[in-house]
Amino acid sequence: MSYLSISFSHKNTDIQTREKLAFPNEENKDRFLKQILEDQHLKEAILLSTCNRVEIISRASNPDVASKNIINKLSKYSNIEFDDLYERADISVNDSAIHHIFSVASALDSLVIGETQIVGQLKDAFRFSLSKEYCDQELSRALHYSFKCAAAVRNATSLGTGSVSVASTAVAKAKEIIKDTAGVKALVIGAGEMSELTIKHLLSSGFDVVLTSRDRKKAQILADTFEDYIQVEDYVNLPELLNEIPVMITATSAPYPIITQDITKNCSFERFWFDIAVPRDIEEIDSPNLMIYSVDDLQEIVNENMSLRAEQAKTAYQIVNKMSLEFFDWLKSLEVDPVIKNMYTRGDAIIDKKIKNALKKGFIDKESEENIRKLCQTVLTEYLHQPQKKIKSISKDNQCDIVVSTVQSVFGMDSETSFLSHNCNKINE
Template sequence: MSYLSISFSHKNTDIQTREKLAFPNEENKDRFLKQLVSDENVKEAILLSTCNRVEIITSVNSTDKASKAIIKKLSDYSKIDFDNLYDRADIYENDGAIHHLFSVASALDSLVIGETQIVGQLKDAFRFSLAKDYCDQNLPRALHYSFKCAAAVRNATSLGTGSVSVASTAVAKAKEIIGNTSGVKALVIGAGEMSELTIKHLLSSGFDVVLTSRDIKKAQMLADTYEQYVAVEEYSKLEELLNEFPVMITATSAPYPIITQEMTKDCSFERYWFDIAVPRDIDDIESPNLMIYSVDDLQDIVNSNMSLRAEQAKTAYSIVNKMSLEFFEWLKSLEIEPVVKHMYLKADEIIEKKIKTALKKRFIRKDDEENIRKLCQTVIAEYLHQPQNQIKTISKENKCDIVVGTVQSIFGLKSDVNMSSSHDCDKFKIN
């Protein structure tokens, strides 16, 4: 068995590609996962689909054959050329797959490093596959260790707190000013990557979002990627919208200001506009009850948080590296447990056999049977104590498989992998 992860994210795809790869509902996810595990090379599968990434997390028989089969199915689903997808895909195997999974769970691979949503989305994806029997043992072990890693990163660093981008800073500032955001409408202009990030932060901060863009189709597609409702308005209504809502954030790629003095009407309520575009979207405007924030007004906050976050990320990656190694050591220890257990079971069989023979031949009295059994078990436990510890120590070394096989052969033990069933996924609880 090998671990294999295939990743499409903001790092290797644009939003148009991710839209085609996205799985907007459970029916699509279920159908796709069923196709994956029906392939002879794929044993287990989990599908994570968000606005910023699609991750196929699997345990497989052959990483090369499985990766091609998975990307072929993705190509059929998305109608994107196979070679295009294969060239774009980040493919991780075994150690790399686990390290990537732990990095994703710890929000180190996110568009906004340290964002807190990804671990919840990963847990939801895991629950879905678990409920549908698309994973049973190998992936649950990896996923639970990834959640353990994410918790360790959160506890050891301040990642996940504070503003980390111009977009999140703008939203944080708007929330600070507004206070109670329930029912407060915020207008977002543009349907690019910055707008995508802005909408995410607005929704998580409790704002009702209205989106407009020159490309109305692209705006609608972006709005549809969110679970919460995002209203889309025609760009021709921009002037009306500007003078209707208290909060506006603009992030277009226009080479000149799209919002001018002539478009701005005097309003009786306070308005807060955030221009996070470069070059600026908002011209020099003077109007009562209007406060305009540009990138320069927000950048100092972002820079201070980013410098702190960069140091924290180093600590986080050291945790991911350490726990990735620990995970594989733990997997090896699971191979040892059934061997040790069989050693004791074999000893118990011999004790019972010899006691029955001794009783039958009247070498011992019936009244002494239990005491003699306990004595024999104590002797065996002491005799096997050192070999047991030695085997557990060897389990951390590369020669583990050879030694385990030798022990099984010498003692005549069963090589029953199911003896480690106490670690199966149905015993786990996802917090």
């Protein structure tokens, strides 16, 4: 079985393509994961869908066939030609797949290098597959290690500080345009996680925030979490709000545009709308004094961000490279450690059996039992030291599986001592 990742991101697809590939709700994700796991070549799968990427992370017995089957399902889901998707897709297997997953978790593959949301989104995608039993031991190990890697990157660099999300980048662009934000209203549409982040940055940048959502109660609850006053408006007032407020940032999960030409009036003042949703919330609109920015239009700030973070990113990539290699060493150790433990356990059992027989036959007395046991265990430890050391060194070799199987056979061990049948070790996230 091989690790397999298939990636569509801002690097290989435009926003129009990502809109068609997006999975806006759990029902769509669930249905798609069920479909791809019907493939006999695929054993586990996780689906990550954000404004900047769609990732399928899986385990496959035949990565080439499995990747084509997955892309074929994506083609049917998105109504995009198979050849177009296959040509765009970044397909990675085993070492490169793990490296890619670790890079994604560490926010090195993001539109905004170091953005803080991606690891949470990846954790949510992982938990979803885990809850549906689409994800088992092998992907669990890889994902837990990716979170460990992300934490190491955050601790060793400053990539997780400052303006490091699409929301904060949109607000930074708005502030750059407006300059003096005191008393300037900014409309936020939606009451989800992205809207919460947007409000936080708008307030810190000096804007007066107006919030609206289809769910008025949810919007009010979100507004009440902030110490600053947030004006909450009914969603039916959206057309009026759009034509009265100069700055608007929308981040809903609607599967279709909610802001259309027919509700947009011509205004004498300048308006700046930021659409950070995928699929987009704003359709193509032609109106004077109106500037519309999509996720991809924020690239200018992103490029500045990347240049400032270039040195930090080098350090982060070194961590990802190191931990990608460590992950496979760790997997091998999971296979070897039970074998070594079994050797010592069997040796202890033999010592215990022989001492009991010696006591029963009067070869030794009860007072000498503990000292003799310690002596036997010292002999066992010294005898197994070299084999243990050798087996551990072999764990990093490509022939590890063959050697371990031979040791299991020689010592009469059950193959279940292999790491494949052991529960996944919990790794601190």
